[in-house]
Amino acid sequence: MVAAATALNLPIGSLYAFSVFLKPLEALLGLSRADLAFVFGLAAAGFGVGMNLAPYVSRLASPPILVAACAVSSTAGVALAATAGGLAQLAVGYGILFGAGGGASYILVQQTVNLAVTRRHGLANGYVVSLLPAGAMIAAPFFGWCVGALGVRAALWALAAVLGGTGAISAWLIARSGATLAAAGSTDAPRAEERRRLVFWQLWLVFFLAASAGLMVLSQAAGIITSYGGATALAVYGTTFITGAIAVARLGGGWMVDWLTIPTVAAGAHAIALAGNVTLTLWPGPGVSVLSLALVGVGYGLISGVTAAAVAVYWRRALYGRMASRLYIAWCAAAIVLPIAAGRLFDLTQSYRTAVLISAGSNVLGFLIAIGLPRQGGSRLAEPRVEG
Numbered sequence: 001m002v003a004a005a006t007a008l009n010l011p012i013g014s015l016y017a018f019s020v021f022l023k024p025l026e027a028l029l030g031l032s033r034a035d036l037a038f039v040f041g042l043a044a045a046g047f048g049v050g051m052n053l054a055p056y057v058s059r060l061a062s063p064p065i066l067v068a069a070c071a072v073s074s075t076a077g078v079a080l081a082a083t084a085g086g087l088a089q090l091a092v093g094y095g096i097l098f099g100a101g102g103g104a105s106y107i108l109v110q111q112t113v114n115l116a117v118t119r120r121h122g123l124a125n126g127y128v129v130s131l132l133p134a135g136a137m138i139a140a141p142f143f144g145w146c147v148g149a150l151g152v153r154a155a156l157w158a159l160a161a162v163l164g165g166t167g168a169i170s171a172w173l174i175a176r177s178g179a180t181l182a183a184a185g186s187t188d189a190p191r192a193e194e195r196r197r198l199v200f201w202q203l204w205l206v207f208f209l210a211a212s213a214g215l216m217v218l219s220q221a222a223g224i225i226t227s228y229g230g231a232t233a234l235a236v237y238g239t240t241f242i243t244g245a246i247a248v249a250r251l252g253g254g255w256m257v258d259w260l261t262i263p264t265v266a267a268g269a270h271a272i273a274l275a276g277n278v279t280l281t282l283w284p285g286p287g288v289s290v291l292s293l294a295l296v297g298v299g300y301g302l303i304s305g306v307t308a309a310a311v312a313v314y315w316r317r318a319l320y321g322r323m324a325s326r327l328y329i330a331w332c333a334a335a336i337v338l339p340i341a342a343g344r345l346f347d348l349t350q351s352y353r354t355a356v357l358i359s360a361g362s363n364v365l366g367f368l369i370a371i372g373l374p375r376q377g378g379s380r381l382a383e384p385r386v387e388g
Contacts, residue, residue, distance in 0.1 A: 004173035005109040005128050007166045008067065012074065012102040013135025014159055015043060016243055019222040020143040020236060024152035025090070033223065035087050037343030039095050040219040044335025046099025047106070051325040054107040058321070064175040066108055071167020073101030075160050082156035105167075106132075107328075111321035112174070114312060125308035126254015133246035133301065136218070140243060144236035199314055200323070202373050204330045206266050207307045209366035211334035213273050213359035214300020217242065217293045219339040224293060224352050230286035238290040245294045246301035253305020262313065265306050266370035270363045273299025277360035281353070296359065303366075314374070338362070 018040050025036055050070070057066065077097025084090040110128050139159070146155035217224070221242050222235040230238065249269075256265045276295025280288060311324045342355035 001109070001113050001174065001177050002124075002127070004067075004170045004177065005113055006131060007173065008071070008105055008109055008170035009128065009131035010135035010138065011159065011162045011166050012106060013132035013243075014139035014143075015040075015047070015099070015102065016133055016136030016218045016246075017140040017143055017239065018043075019218070019220050019239055020140055020147065021152060021155075022220065022223050023226075024147050028152055029084065029086060029090065031087055031090075032343075033220075033346050034340065034343040037219060037340045039087070039091050041336035041340050042091050042095030043099035044215070044332045046096045047103035047335075048329050048332030050100035050103025050105075051107045051328050052103075053100075054104045055111070055321040055325055057104075058108070058111070062175075063108060063112060064171040067105055067174055068167060068171040070101040070105035070108070071163060071171065074098050074105070075101075075164040075167065077101060078156055078160040078163060082153050082160060103328075105170075107321050107325050109170070109174075110308070110324065114317050114320040123251075123255045123258055125312060126251040126257075126305040129254065129304050129308045130247045130250035130301075133218075133243045133250060133297075136243035137240055137247055140240040141236060196314060199374055200327070202369055203307060203310055203314075204327055206270075206366050206370045206373065207303055207327060208330035208334050209362040209369070210270060210273060210300045210303035211331045212338040212362045213277065213296050214246070214303075215331070215335045216338045216342045216355060216359055217296050217300070218246070219335070220342060220346075220352075221293055223346070225286060225289050227346065227350070227352055228280075228284055228286050228289040230289060234286055234290065238293070241290060242294045242297045246297040246304075249298040249301025250305040253302035254309040255305070256302075257306055257309035257313065261375040262306060262310050263371050263373040263375060266303060266373060267367050269299045269302035269306065270367040270370055271299075272302070273297075274360055274363035274367065277356050277363060280356050281360065284353075299363065310373075 018036075022033065022036055025031060026033070054066075060066075061069075074097065077093045077099070080093030080097065081090050082093075084093060110125070113124060113128055142158075143155045146158060221239040225235040225238045226232070253265060253269065273296045276292040276299065279295070280292035307327060308324065311320055311327065315323045338355065338358065341358070342352060345354050346352055
């Protein structure tokens with residue numbers, strides 16, 4: 001199952017390298033920065049729809065068939081984007097089909113991993129969520145080279161081919177594992193005492209506020225670095241460095257929950273991201289922008305790992321897919337709100353300064369909410385706290 005999740009989620013993580021396509025798509029299709037931020041936001045919304053549909057379709061077919069269907073949707077979406085002649089086709093292909101297929105497959109493999117793992121849930125969940133930025137770390141330099149050598153359409157066709165191949169490999173690995181989602185179907189609803197609404201909304205807001213800052217960085221990192229005076233090479237490799245830092249932070253955030261309390265890790269993550277935003281505001285420049293954006297990304301990555309692990313702490317394992325998919329709506333909302341606003345502000349002012357200040361404010365509020373999250377009783381429990 002871990003191998004299947006790795007094969008599937010790495011190429012899906014190329015979503016986080018979207019900023020490499022900004023200037024080429026602006027030139028090719030005559031689009032604005034706000035238009036492309038909308039496409040990224042739509043992909044995030046599609047990701048959220050796919051994640052929330054996954055728990056309800058898990059009983060309709062076996063996991064290999066479901067994963068294969070998701071891979072077909074993602075592959076077809078990117079292929080449609082590769083042939084796009086304007087905003088509408090790009091939005092449908094990349095935004096809806098690629099996003100929805102990726103989101104559904106992401107939750108399917110994450111739920112299956114959580115049903116299989118009996119200990120170190122924090123580390124396991126941190127690893128699974130770290131695969132997305134790790135995939136972006138690989139994709140960013142490849143896309144940068146491919147766009148320069150062959151064009152942006154060729155880069156998208158290459159991504160479509162990879163998605164088709166790795167989707168098939170993942171479906172085959174899941175079939176070999178004999179994994180089942182029968183214990184986590186849509187009929188297994190949380191009991192009244194398990195809902196923990198206050199905890200849910202606290203965690204939702206902590207994730208939303210961190211993701212608002214982090215996804216602004218991920219969706220437009222190359223553009224932000226360029227706007228602060230960075231050369232194209234620095235923008236591409238800076239994006240690679242940032243996504244790599246996020247991947248490590250996601251793994252670390254999940255692992256820390258095995259040893260530290262959730263509010264400690266979550267509040268510390270927002271503090272790190274705030275430091276990055278403040279640094280970029282006070283000392284703007286190309287080199288500082290890479291370091292500052294990496295700090296914002298690390299804060300977001302830690303929160304992503306914490307959130308994935310916290311679901312396994314606060315709710316029982318059979319509810320993981322249901323609760324995680326609802327929490328990940330925060331990620332989708334964050335991808336729509338601040339990245340689009342940042343793109344629009346850039347179109348108006350040719351600067352990201354205001355967006356960075358908004359991002360800093362999100363981190364301050366996130367820190368205050370994070371310190372109020374429930375503790376999990378010291379070290380990570382081997383089993384979820386509410387038993388079925």
